[in-house]
Amino acid sequence: MSNHTTQPADRVLLITGASSGIGAATARAASAAGWRVVLAARSHDRLRALAEELGGPERALAARCDVTDWEEQQHMAAAAIAAFGRLDAVFANAGFGAARGFLADTPEHWREMVLTNIYGAALTLRATIPALRTSRGHLLLTSSVAGRRVLPGSLYSCTKHAVTAMGEAARQELHGTGVRVTVIEPGMTDTPFFERRPTDALHDDDIARAVLYAISQPPRVNVNEILIRPTAQQG
Numbered sequence: 517m518s519n520h521t522t523q524p525a526d527r528v529l530l531i532t533g534a535s536s537g538i539g540a541a542t543a544r545a546a547s548a549a550g551w552r553v554v555l556a557a558r559s560h561d562r563l564r565a566l567a568e569e570l571g572g573p574e575r576a577l578a579a580r581c582d583v584t585d586w587e588e589q590q591h592m593a594a595a596a597i598a599a600f601g602r603l604d605a606v607f608a609n610a611g612f613g614a615a616r617g618f619l620a621d622t623p624e625h626w627r628e629m630v631l632t633n634i635y636g637a638a639l640t641l642r643a644t645i646p647a648l649r650t651s652r653g654h655l656l657l658t659s660s661v662a663g664r665r666v667l668p669g670s671l672y673s674c675t676k677h678a679v680t681a682m683g684e685a686a687r688q689e690l691h692g693t694g695v696r697v698t699v700i701e702p703g704m705t706d707t708p709f710f711e712r713r714p715t716d717a718l719h720d721d722d723i724a725r726a727v728l729y730a731i732s733q734p735p736r737v738n739v740n741e742i743l744i745r746p747t748a749q750q751g
Contacts, residue, residue, distance in 0.1 A: 528600045529731070530554040530592075532640055533610030535562040536618065537657065541720035542607060542727045543570060549728060554596040554603075556581040557610065573599070583610045583636030584628075589643040596647075603647040605654040605731050606641040606706050611679075613672040622665060622694030633675035634682075641686055645695070653730050657683045661703040682742055687740060696738040698730040703745030718746045 529546045535541040535557035543553045547570040554577045555563045563578035570576035579600045581592040585739040596603055611633040614621045637657055648655055663676030683699035690697060706717040723744065 526552075527604040528552045528554065528558065528596065528602055529605040529607065530596050530603055530644065531607045531609055532556045532636070534579065535559040535566065538611045538657075538702070538720045538723045539607070540566055541724040542609070543576070545721065545724040545728050546731075547571065547575065548734070551605075552576065552600055554579055554592070554600070556583075556592050558582050583640060584631040586639055586643075589639045593643040593647065602651050603644055603653060604645040604651045605656065606640065606648060607656045607658070607727060608637045609656075609658040610636055610640075611675070614670075616667060616672075617669040618671070620669070629672065630675055633672070636680045637679055637682060641682070645686075645690070648695050649690075649693050654696045654698065654737070655683075655686060655690070656698045656700060656727060656730065657686075657699045659683065659699050661701055661743065661749075663699075664701060664743060683741075687738075694735070696730075696733075696735075698727075698739050699728060699741045700726055700730075701741060701743040703743075703749045705746075716746055716749075718744065 528550045531539045531543055534555035543555055545567060547553055552575050553570060555567055556579045557563055560580040561670040567576040567578040579592045579595045581588045612629060614625055614629050657679050660676040662673040663680040667673040673744050680699055683697055687697035702718060702723050704717040705723060706719055726742045726744055730742060733739055
């Protein structure tokens with residue numbers, strides 16, 4: 517059955533990076549709108565607590581997954597299909613940042629960030645596109661304002677430019693399949709991403725509403741990009 521006829525209460529959204537921040541806020545918003553949710557992240561205890569909050573096994577599945585591990589990504593997708601029989605939307609959201617400056621932070625931190633933000637997102641696409649083709653579903657990726665403009669000395673910005681390109685590359689590949697693709701590009705957002713929490717920033721549920729807007733459009737509408745800044749952010 518395609519998403520042309522499926523009712524929201526039957527639809528399934530998989531979210532990586534779902535244990536906190538934008539991922540958890542999106543899971544709560546989607547669940548409130550009637551979606552069943554598959555919650556993926558490395559923090560299994562937090563995932564299980566969130567899954568229980570959102571209705572337990574009939575409504576929410578906790579699927580521990582390190583997105584940089586192909587076998588775990590495959591297991592995540594298989595567990596989602598085994599639990600709910602379908603995937604109607606996938607939000608490749610897992611990612612984190614690093615200090616600006618090419619002499620800042622450590623090579624080890626860089627490596628983990630690049631693998632998570634780029635390779636991990638690509639593996640999520642690879643693991644879930646077959647199910648999305650079947651459902652004529654929706655693929656979403658978290659990029660950033662930093663994926664639209666270069667930030668000085670920011671390798672994180674480089675990774676998000678790659679995610680923005682990945683979304684467009686996926687849109688072109690999936691043209692004609694009925695699968696829609698949306699790149700979500702938040703500006704400064706008050707999430708656990710930051711050690712020092714910003715002021716006058718977006719909230720994680722502001723981004724969740726943008727995701728719900730994209731996936732709630734009729735099948736003829738493909739919202740390709742949503743760039744969202746706080747009112748107080750200039751750049």
